[in-house]
Amino acid sequence: MTFAGVPLWIPGLAALVPAIVFLFVYPHVAANGLRAWLLRWGHPLAWVLISAAAFVGYRFSGELAYYTALAGLTAFLGFFGAWSTATQAEG
Numbered sequence: 001m002t003f004a005g006v007p008l009w010i011p012g013l014a015a016l017v018p019a020i021v022f023l024f025v026y027p028h029v030a031a032n033g034l035r036a037w038l039l040r041w042g043h044p045l046a047w048v049l050i051s052a053a054a055f056v057g058y059r060f061s062g063e064l065a066y067y068t069a070l071a072g073l074t075a076f077l078g079f080f081g082a083w084s085t086a087t088q089a090e091g
Contacts, residue, residue, distance in 0.1 A: 001057050012054030029086040032048045040085060042079025075090035 001008050022044040031039055049072030057065030 001062070008054045008058035011059065012051045015047050015051035015054060019044050019051060022047060025077050027083055027086070029083075031082070035086060037080045038078050038082035042075050042082065046076035046079060048072075049075055 026043065027039055030041060049068055050064065053065045053069035053072060056068050
């Protein structure tokens with residue numbers, strides 16, 4: 001399967017780059033519990049799931065790729081929600 005003429009495994013590899021970067025770069029905000037977990041692991045998890053969705057779409061079905069990408073979006077929204085509320089509490 002392709003997207004705009006590009007095989008999906010190429011964007012899948014490209015999405016692994018920010019996943020690796022965000023394993024080391026993350027907001028250092030005082031938080032605990034679920035918010036702390038989302039701040040540390042939510043963004044890399046979102047990129048890994050987006051990458052996985054590209055690989056799944058390339059190899060298997062579009063429906064499974066859709067749900068994997070939806071999980072990636074959910075992870076990103078969880079990260080963004082934790083980040084936005086944590087910065088508001090700090091400032």
